[in-house]
Amino acid sequence: QKEVEQDPGPLSVPEGAIVSLNCTYSNSAFQYFMWYRQYSRKGPELLMYTYSSGNKEDGRFTAQVDKSSKYISLFIRDSQPSDSATYLCAMSRSGGYQKVTFGTGTKLQVIP
């Protein structure tokens, strides 16, 4: 079983929809939770990260962490065609150097 599980999609939504992207994980020691966006044939780009539980909002993006369920989510409000990309979740433990474990990514397509 992988430490981080992510539905590969693809997920197709109409423009303006609210998108929910999710990851589950098995390692309860994870404390940092990140979301990256990767456009086709480009490198991943950090969207946001959160520490421990709770929500974090940045513009149209909201990251949510539920450590009791080992479940994290990224919500995109008012989705745009420019949001079409693969979204990678990532997580790590805290303390000293801790490697980052990435999900395999969910491909999102926002249809105009």
Next chain:
Amino acid sequence: NAGVTQTPKFQVLKTGQSMTLQCAQDMNHNSMYWYRQDPGMGLRLIYYSASEGTTDKGEVPNGYNVSRLNKREFSLRLESAAPSQTSVYFCASSPHQGTGLAREQYFGPGTRLTVT
């Protein structure tokens, strides 16, 4: 400010050939990383350098070597390429050193490598 740059963008090698992938960052970051990305496998860490002068193995180091030439540059070498090393290679850098070291990483555009 170019961020993280990688050369070459594409490369085709024959089995047994060697090559070096170059990476440079102009953000004055302390830490640098090499990943490979394969379908269904996600990003896997090959090697990392927590600071200038240090390098450590990641989860898939076999068949690779690295050099942290200075604070800006971190190269990845394939001594004898194998078809299993066909992949997309990403270099990344991070400003942090210490707790939560790798939580904020900036990636380069990648090198697409095919080994025949």
